[in-house]
Amino acid sequence: KAGVTQTPRYLIKTRGQQVTLSCSPISGHRSVSWYQQTPGQGLQFLFEYFSETQRNKGNFPGRFSGRQFSNSRSEMNVSTLELGDSALYLCASSWTSGAGELFFGEGSRLTVL
Amino acid sequence: GQQVMQIPQYQHVQEGEDFTTYCNSSTTLSNIQWYKQRPGGHPVFLIQLVKSGEVKKQKRLTFQFGEAKKNSSLHITATQTTDVGTYFCAGTKAAGNKLTFGGGTRVLVKP
Numbered sequence: 001k002a003g004v005t006q007t008p009r010y011l012i013k014t015r016g017q018q019v020t021l022s023c024s025p026i027s028g029h030r031s032v033s034w035y036q037q038t039p040g041q042g043l044q045f046l047f048e049y050f051s052e053t054q055r056n057k058g059n060f061p062g063r064f065s066g067r068q069f070s071n072s073r074s075e076m077n078v079s080t081l082e083l084g085d086s087a088l089y090l091c092a093s094s095w096t097s098g099a100g101e102l103f104f105g106e107g108s109r110l111t112v113l
Numbered sequence: 114g115q116q117v118m119q120i121p122q123y124q125h126v127q128e129g130e131d132f133t134t135y136c137n138s139s140t141t142l143s144n145i146q147w148y149k150q151r152p153g154g155h156p157v158f159l160i161q162l163v164k165s166g167e168v169k170k171q172k173r174l175t176f177q178f179g180e181a182k183k184n185s186s187l188h189i190t191a192t193q194t195t196d197v198g199t200y201f202c203a204g205t206k207a208a209g210n211k212l213t214f215g216g217g218t219r220v221l222v223k224p
Contacts, residue, residue: 033212043156043201043214056211059114090155097209101146104155 004105006091012111018079021108025072025093032074034066037088049074050097086112115140117204119215126192127223134218136185136202143207145178145185151198194222
């Protein structure tokens with residue numbers, strides 16, 4: 001069974017630009033969560049989607065947004081990029097919302113110059 | 114908001130020795146999970162604890178959930194070089210709530 005797939009794996013942007021990251025969950029998983037990982041802040045929760053609805057949201061500014069499609073694939077978007085947005089963005093899928101094992105993808109490493 | 118803290122932040126261990134890492138929550142948890150992230154990799158699920166006082170073992174790893182369901186520990190015996198990585202605990206206040214991760218304990222093993 002294929003794991004969680006994230007694209008792109010690496011990308012470089014400049015301040016002010018916007019970026020869209022994609023996540024394909026494990027087949028049958030309906031919950032997708034997004035996390036930002038930085039060396040100093042650990043894993044910070046961005047948001048969770050379940051059956052196309054945002055179930056939970058972390059404490060990030062409105063520049064960070066996401067959505068989930070009917071096939072459970074998810075995208076997150078960051079607008080007006082700042083240097084501090086440089087991080088590894090991890091997507092995780094699970095069978096249910098807010099409970100049970102999370103299966104993480106390899107992540108998308110964003111560098112903002 | 115809910116906070117999950119882990120200590121120590123770094124753990125240098127001599128190969129063959131034992132060590133314990135601790136996880137403390139500011140609120141009572143519904144359940145707690147542990148993940149391991151190898152250098153350059155992504156977090157991988159290790160275990161989930163649900164019951165107060167629960168103890169689970171996986172080979173050389175022993176996980177414990179506190180009686181008050183506000184803390185947890187991971188004890189590794191006879192540390193090996195394969196144990197290198199960052200160990201994260203993550204808890205949720207109730208089913209359906211977000212999973213909050215601790216800052217992680219980065220384990221370095223000296224051969």
